Amino acid sequence: EGLIAALVAVFGFFFGIAMTKSGLLQPINDFFHSEARVVWLDDEIPTLYNWLGINKWIIIAVITAGAVPFLLKGQPFKKGNRGFYWSTAGALVGVVAIAAWWASDYFGGGARGLSFTGPLREFFFAVLLGDSAGNPDQSVSMLGITFTWSSLYVLAVPLGAYLSAKLMKEFKFKVPPADELLRVLLGGLVMGIGAQIGGGCNIGHGLTGVSTLAISSWVATIFIVLGNWTMVYFLLIRPMRDV
Structure with a gap:
């Protein structure tokens, strides 16, 4: 949409990932990923269904039944004033998430769900170093640059956002004050550090991991939400109360 602050946050996010994966904070990352x-459960990644020992579809049915009342409160069948309503947008995101598993396997040499921590790191590594440093079995070399399928789909996100903003006539370059840019950069940096140590971001864990019922993703998503609530309180709610 032309938000310069968002672009700064992306760079901060990458710097945080890179310095934790391969730089100054690598010892901390190696410690947590040793x-x-x-934790494994019968040589498999712990999920809700293999932990509880019941069929995954039973758990999906229970979660769906519990979520329906909350979704209905949001009036999912209401028509939005502009663009897609949240329920339509959510369904489309779900379709894209499903398609990503197939597309990454067919075009990229191995199934990978939607995520941005790993793919963003691979994209910048490919651009800056000529090698995405991804899985060799899922990498392709062209014009002297080695990249992965996931590093390329990262490009589609700002492109899609730009086209959407232009169609909605909302695109406009917006440059915030310097202090806000610094805060956004530091916020992106912290997010990158946390995403690398935690093994994913709100997309990788919250969208892809939660849908696979991975326990690690459920835990990560809960703490991502708690972290957001905490910072919203200190940055927005408390200052308004002090006025």
């Missing part, structure tokens, strides 16, 4: 701290 084999001794990786």
Whole structure:
């Protein structure tokens, strides 16, 4: 949409990922990702269904039944004033998430769900270093640059956002004050550090991981929400109360 602050946040996010994956904070990342701290359940990634020992579709049915009343409160069948209403947009995101599994396997050499932590790191590494440093079995070399399918789909996100903003006549370059840019940069940096240590972001965990019922993604998503609530309180709610 032309928000310069969002672009600054993306760079901060990448810097946080890179310095944690391969830079100054690598020892901390290696500590949390060491084999001794990786939890397996019968040689599989812990999920709600293999932890509880019941069929996954039973858990999906229970979660769906519990979510329906909350979704109905949001009037999902109401028509939006402009663009897609939240329910339509959510359904389309779900379709894209499903398609990503197939597309990454067919075009990229291995199934990968939607995420931005790994793909964003791979994209910038490919641009800056000529090698995305991704899985060799899922990498392709062209014009001297080695990249992954996931590093390329990252490009489609700002392109799609730009086209959408232009169609809605909402595109406009917006440059915030310097102090806000610094705050956004530091926020992106912290998010990148947390995403690398936590193994994913709100997309990788909240959209893809939660839908696979991975326990790690449920835990990560809960704390992402709690972290957001905490910062909203300190940055927005409390200052308004002090006025």
